[in-house]
Amino acid sequence: MAKRERGFSLLEMLVVLFVIGVLLMIALPNFRGAAERSQAKACYANQRLLFGQLEQYRLDKGTYPENLDLLVQExxxxxxxxxxxxxxxxxxxxxxxxxxxxxxxxxxxKES
Known part of the structure; x- marks a missing residue:
């Protein structure tokens, strides 16, 4: 008797595709807003950096700088x-x- 090799049936392929689809539906909403959230957090970190350097400049010089380029020059x-x-x-x-x-x-x- 000859052995017959058999591939996946159509039903097995549909079940695998359904499971992958369900996993994607669960995962995608979590990743959708990740870029916006990370940009907002990085923006907040930049604002905190500016606050700190503006305050340091004020403590050293007695007044706030006229513009942000002065912080780079100094x-x-x-x-x-x-x-x-x-x-x-x-x-x-x-x-x-x-x-x-x-x-x-x-x-x-704001920082006061």
């Missing part, structure tokens, strides 16, 4: 950070003792 920063979402520039507003760093994509953060 070696408080290697370069001015930008928003990771679309490379947008941050806006810094100083009102007395309150400093506001605003991102056009993720909003503002």
């Amino acid at each position: 070696k408080y920063l290697q370069r001015v950070p930008r928003c990771p979402k679309d490379n947008a520039a941050y806006t810094v507003t100083v009102n007395g003792e309150e400093v506001t760093v605003t991102c056009p994509n993720h909003g503002e953060a």
Whole structure:
């Protein structure tokens, strides 16, 4: 008697494809917003870095810098950070003792 080699049946292939589809439906929603969340966290970290360096400059010089490029010139920063979402520039507003760093994509953060 000759042995007959047999491949997968259509039903077995459909079951495997169904299981893979269910696993993808479970996993995709978790990954969908991951890029946006990581960009927002990196933006917040950049804002905290700016707060720290602005405050350090104020403690050293007695006043806040006129612009962020001055922080680079005075070696408080290697370069001015930008928003990771679309490379947008941050806006810094100083009102007395309150400093506001605003991102056009993720909003503002305040430190007093």
